[in-house]
Amino acid sequence: MVTFTGGTLMPASEIVNDNSKLKLWEKTFEGxxxxxxxxRSYLAWFLHxxxxxxxxxxxxxxxxxxILKNTFHFDMKRSPTGHMDVMYLDEDLRIxxxxxxxIVIAERAVTLSQQ
Structure with a gap:
């Protein structure tokens, strides 16, 4: 079973460490x-x-x-449940x-400490 409880949108470390990319991130998500x-339309407000x-x-x-600048987070207190089958799994990739x-394809991110 899988339960989704929330999510976070945040810039990757390569964006945070590059001032020009960080300014672009801020411009993209500002407001x-x-x-x-x-x-948002009336129907979209109702759905929201x-x-x-x-x-x-x-x-x-x-x-x-x-605390984290340029980070957006949402929570779900009563999330839908489901299941997923792992079709492929290795150290770098999960399908x-x-x-x-x-179908979700997830690639493991390499952090600076792993390089």
Missing amino acids: AYQKADEE YFLKLLLGLTMPSDHKED TKGNRGT
Whole structure:
């Protein structure tokens, strides 16, 4: 069984260490959630609040109250459950197929300490 409880969007270390890439990251995501709220239709607002109530979502925002700057996080308190089959697995790659047919290919990230 698999349970999704949340997720985080954050820049990779190569972006954080490169000032020009970090400025591009900040420009790309600056005000993204406020802009999405302004452009959301009535139907999308209904769906947004329905999912918040149904799944107990805590949505990310543009406010930088987090310790990690340029990081966006969401939580799901009542997440859906499912299962996945591991189709291929080695030290660098994992391929899985979910109960709804979704195929995910995950590659292990190499950190600076592993190089």
